[in-house]
Amino acid sequence: MKKQIFFFRFLIISFSFYSCGPGEWDISELYAQKIEGTSKILYKYNAWGGRDSNANGFIILDSTETFKINLKNNLSFNKLSEIPNKIKIQGITSECYNSCEENYYKTLPIFKPMKIDKYQSNNINIESIIYQYRGYSEKEGGLERYVFEKFTETKDSLFFYNLDDVESMDGIHLDELKLKKGEVYLQQTENGTIEKIIVEQITLDPITKEFIDGRTCHLKPKNKTFAIEFSKKGIFLKIKTVK
Template sequence: MKIKTHKIVFLMLLLCLYSCGFEKLGQWDISELYAQKIEGTSKILYKYDAWGGRDSNANGFVILDSTEIFKIDLKNELPFYKLSDIPSKNKIEGITHECYNSCGDDYYKSTPNYKPMKLDKFKSNNINIENIVYQYRGYSEKDGGLERYIFEKFIETKDSLFFYNLNDVESMDGIHLDKLKVKKGEVYLQQNENKEIEKIIVEQISLNPITKEFIDGRTCFLTPKNKTFANEFSQRGIFRKIKGAK
């Protein structure tokens, strides 16, 4: 009778482990991790992508103090899909979307709306957070495709990056650009062990500064023609990839 009881307890424990998912036990495999220092604070904004038990995926942004070791913390994950401005000690602003009768079969029956549907405000690590929520169709119609360029040189200002003499390696036409300006905020540096830049990823959202109407979104992959090092870039509005994250 005692053996049967132990078997039942063991089976129930196994069932609990599988039904809860191993990720709840901290078993996460972090595939990508970036960090950006929030100017004027001791806080770090992390962007991560991780996989847990039963192919569960967690990805997003989280704020931690620089003295803390990074770990997956779903309850404190920020709700953004993308940042809409440079994070600061006063405010971090981002955007997301919800259906609003425009998902699935209702997508083409709906009228696209590019204005905010609601604004969520709260605090995380004593920093004001603003999450602007858009209609799914309005968001998807304005969120553009992928652009790939090789650039010769760049110049950085307080809020922007300017890339010069770019060749488009994505389209068949091989478009050439003399200059490309991108807004800082969600810029990701990928570098090798020698701190040489291998690729720069820019996720850029443009909003009307007054009404917050969604203007457009773009993703750019930028590869330097010449040796370019991570220390040539500031920390303001720029993420750096963390190697060997677990």
């Protein structure tokens, strides 16, 4: 627990001195996840520049480096498909393949990868799985919103209990919800109280990499819950930047 508290404090201190500077990006959202077994941190950011230009994505930096946006360092995917580790980080993205705009309904959806790009970033192997745009968009899934009573955590999953669905008119109740770790975002107050948990979950066939399912879940605790109750593995902590 002491190591966990130190990590959260380290992140807050490290990024409280972020400065945008003239002609640079104004960061509206910044999350950090420690890559287990390394000194590297995986960041997810969203930023705005001049003339309403937008930049966002994932970047790997060493923990000794100050976060600063360099678009050349962006990883070439927009969602994670598994928990990042010191050997490999895998994610997914899409390209048209004749299925954009007016061609969307003229093509059949393809759910298997069109290609897989492999390269290195900060000495970590990156695997970017690229899908046809229509196949990708049809598997993304909708938004689910829940409030939950309590949670437990394993090495690769989060389990939420006694959930009430606040999105649908039916008010569905769930006794338990299991979600895979990897792209889990904790939004917390200044004192570390959890306001919201966002989970982006991608399910791929382990052999063929066919896109099986995608879902986005927003979860709010019914009772006071703190960020330090969660581990660092597969979980992003929201960083507050002060200009």
